[in-house]
Amino acid sequence: MRTDLHVSGRALAKEDLLRHYRVMRTIREFEERLHLEFATGEIPGFVHLYAGEEAIAAGFCANLRDDDYIASTHRGHGHAIAKGCDVKGMMAEIYGKATGICHGKGGSMHIADLAVGMLGANGIVGGGPPLVCGVGLKARVTGTDQVAVSFTGDGGSNQGTFLESLNLAAVWRLPVVFVVENNGYAESTAPRFHQSGIDVAKRADGFGLPGVVVDGHDFFAVYEAAREAIERARAGGGPSLIECKVLRYYGHFEGDQQSYREPGEVENARATKDCLLLFERSTVNAGIVGEDELRAIDKQVLALIDEAVAEAKQAPDPVPADLLTDVYVSY
Amino acid sequence: MRTDLHVSGRALAKEDLLRHYRVMRTIREFEERLHLEFATGEIPGFVHLYAGEEAIAAGFCANLRDDDYIASTHRGHGHAIAKGCDVKGMMAEIYGKATGICHGKGGSMHIADLAVGMLGANGIVGGGPPLVCGVGLKARVTGTDQVAVSFTGDGGSNQGTFLESLNLAAVWRLPVVFVVENNGYAESTAPRFHQSGIDVAKRADGFGLPGVVVDGHDFFAVYEAAREAIERARAGGGPSLIECKVLRYYGHFEGDQQSYREPGEVENARATKDCLLLFERSTVNAGIVGEDELRAIDKQVLALIDEAVAEAKQAPDPVPADLLTDVYVSY
Amino acid sequence: MARTISYQQAINEALAQEMRRDPAVVVFGEDVAGGMGTEQDKDAWGGVLGVTKGLWPEFPDRVLDTPISESAYIGAAAGAASAGLRPVAELMFVDFMGVCFDQIFNQAAKFKYMFGGKAKTPMVIRTMYGAGIRAASQHSQTLYPLFTHIPGLKVVVPATPYDAKGLLIQAIRDDDPVIFFEHKVLYTLQGEVPEEAYTIPFGEAEIVREGDDVTIVALGRMVHMAAQAADTLAAEGVGCEVIDPRTTSPLDEETILESVERTGRLVVVDESGPRCGMAADIASLVATRAFGALRAPIRTVTPPHTPVPFSPVLEDAYVPGAARVAEAVRSIAVKESV
């Protein structure tokens, strides 16, 4: 049995492959489970699921260090898991509990943990790109080789903050990577109604940074594009824009009837382009990992999510006095 | 003596040429005079002069009808004159007088006259592009063939509002033209410090509208690019972006010491690239207009500006009660 | 007028009726058509909560989805209004104002003044506000004080389906830029609403309950909290006059002042924050203009100076409820009634 897989001439060791698989599976399980739990009515607020897009979060974060940063979107669970946020803390947060990663103050749309370089999900479309410019500036000014990555949707790529950030990062030559997750919809609006049939990656040209398109279902394609951009940024080569074409499995938010979808669209993607399926196929076919090894991970992940949900449900609520804390460091 | 000049195979009649010359000369005289008057301390507030860029305002507005619209910038005198705002009313406005085009409430940075399709100078960099999208929408919804043009500086082309507007106009296929006046500076900052050495026109590619670069000193080049874009827009062919490379003669505002300039930069431009000089050379050399005819216009313009200044100085101030009017149509 | 519909339906009906009446009315925003790809599909979203559902099938040329580019399309509303349309643009949540505020407060709001009166900007921005659905800090704010502060804007905060319809029709016909605040928790509220079009003038408060002991001023969702508190207090022998100004700009100062002249006591209940908010604004009005009548300190009931928290326990502690209103009233009324 081989022990590594070559991607553009570089070896991915088996243990890394298994680690990446575990990240993707954890995200998938987290999201599928939330889909079910949300329907019971026990989860408060809005939940935006990432299922189907796992290869993007996993492929980028696989190339990041703990001291690198990411800024995420309203659809942030996948990015948070991939960057190393505590899964149980995330689940408890989504349930609004005191044990949540934000002590119940943030919820699904504000999951963050600066200690692992996760600058937050963001309820504001386009909120993140300026933030990573700031992290890039910090790296530049203090002379570290940290890198910062922002995730934005196809819809978010029309927000002025995103476009301005491309330019700022290029002008300041910041160690930043802008990822666009083009999942075919901004809420109910397809890209042909919010941009003019042109790859978002093409926008990079006008600002002076490289822009590329990759298949967002293919972990290895994402991984490779991410590696190249992140290495370049780390080495002082400036920012990049990477557009990942992908399809999301669930609606915009839980509860969305998805009347805007083509019939069969999701079923087809699940059957033919699923990132976990593709990953399994290439790694197993290449003889590097065994199906049994993947199933073992699946089982562990399932157990983790089961526990996370059970613990979240039982965890204590915040106390009303918490309302008044954490507004300022001092006031 | 010939009676017309051919530009890309189209004839520009002599009377039109003289009209365009008069527009440019009026702008130049207006600005040169303001430069002198400002130094006397009698003019309140900020004044941003357009001298050097006249061919752009004149070249675009020459292709617009009265019921077309423009949206301008903080450097708006030239656009206002070219679109047909009353020159005396403008001068009185700049002096803050009750007889001003905005009754003294707006000043240099807010000169507007919707009756001639001038949607206003704008104190907010990037304020105008969204507005012309709205005018374009109006034309589309009501089925007219009106066109709207926005002017933006090189600096302003980095504002999110401008970038978003390119996309919106492309998606909605609006009859709009975005003009970028790249005059080499945003205040004291040269384009190499605010964008990455790439033509602003290139940004069009990523949004799906044509982008072209023209010499902003050359009336005929501007005129031709403007004609093409405006005709296309009028015919339902959608928006365009036109970048005009030009040099402004005065500082960012009156009073600016211009320490950021290359020595000789302005003198050189005045001597070799001046739009009035170039216009005169081509039209006189082509034997269409006589120098004497241009000098006659110069004299008339000078008289107009003299009168405008004299009248503005003598005009009454607003009365304090005017402070409270014009906030709402009804309240 | 026996027909009962929801606040959301009242808004939808106002839009539909005005679009039928006036071809200059256009509606746009993110997903306001919603799934335009689906060929005149009746199933098109019609906005994230379905408030504009049915408009796009009826007016396919005048209901437009937009890119997520609030500056561009809110600014386009201002430009379109300047050129003769009557746009109704949707800012999905008022929390998103920060990406497009310039086009509202420096452009639309100021054209008329800056241009010496020679402009007219008849546009409406519909927007959702308020806490209560566990939408957390960036989707639950109230924020109308920020718009009320700005000269040139009108600000409308309907509390009932009846007011929502009448005020929205007025907003569309009004010649000034209007920000129309829809409380997401009120969308399902039912109420009697005439089928025909009607307008409610701006700057005219509604007296929701009459009473002589204490004046309570409240807006939007808080009107219902105040009315509930008034009912409780009536049983205790305290008569509350509940006033809903309905618009914060213009503000019906006279109705508030007249009431306080009579009651001598004021409680202001508001869902916006305590600092430079509407409660402070109305308290200041009364402290400067009806001081002589005041027989007790003014009380304000607002959320604390904190962002809106996510957890239901915390959010419920954040939003002022009827109990807090009643307590505030008792703290200034009780002494005399004892």
Added chain:
Amino acid sequence: MARTISYQQAINEALAQEMRRDPAVVVFGEDVAGGMGTEQDKDAWGGVLGVTKGLWPEFPDRVLDTPISESAYIGAAAGAASAGLRPVAELMFVDFMGVCFDQIFNQAAKFKYMFGGKAKTPMVIRTMYGAGIRAASQHSQTLYPLFTHIPGLKVVVPATPYDAKGLLIQAIRDDDPVIFFEHKVLYTLQGEVPEEAYTIPFGEAEIVREGDDVTIVALGRMVHMAAQAADTLAAEGVGCEVIDPRTTSPLDEETILESVERTGRLVVVDESGPRCGMAADIASLVATRAFGALRAPIRTVTPPHTPVPFSPVLEDAYVPGAARVAEAVRSIAVKESV
């Protein structure tokens, strides 16, 4: 501390001293270096009015010009602060807040709360405000009420060179996001300023004049109008206590309340607008918390609810002056002293 420098120099000195002390302090904004192309040129602009002049030659790596992309670079300040820098970003005129407010009020201001306390965002936004230089409607606004309304922000409004230096150093060392308001008319104001670095704590008002008859609260440029009025009134036998809160958030409520407890009379003078503004905020504070002490109606002196006009005649009528302040004081003080 005999040395006298201007408000503008005080700000410049605070920046330079903090940059020398702490390598994490970075300064950026449009033209804050200004003409970077001119090779370490001492003539570089240093901001549109020269406030940051000299910083770029001394700290070429930590003073950066930005594109005109306020959202991107103000947001970058928030991101940089999250990652460990102490950015001082310049928003040239506060009037431009509308293109970048989201990054201020939804991002920087809320991180700490939304993230359950696990964030720190030590950033400063320096910005120019105020009328008086005929800069018209889009370059003359005051607008600090909009920031004061937002939980998570601190808002600083220095009135003197001494306060400008001490408060700016505090702002830079402070661990919360701070909006620092510089009145353009005050830039040339001279005052005694120590050479060494010092801080002034937030939330501590300055009592500018002592007096027992009427309390006047004023901020920024209005402090000087109030002090002038107080001098006039002193000659008339009316003793005014002039209080400058110096920061609107946090607000030194105690000093204001204590003073009103003593004087029983309050005039609030403010350059921000009347609706949901600082005058209303402070009037409300007193009407709710020191009502018992009040012996006369509260008076507020503010500009009208209009944009700032251009013409000198109109702008002068717009800005509250010492005469209007004195008149307001007389309207509530005279009766008793007669």
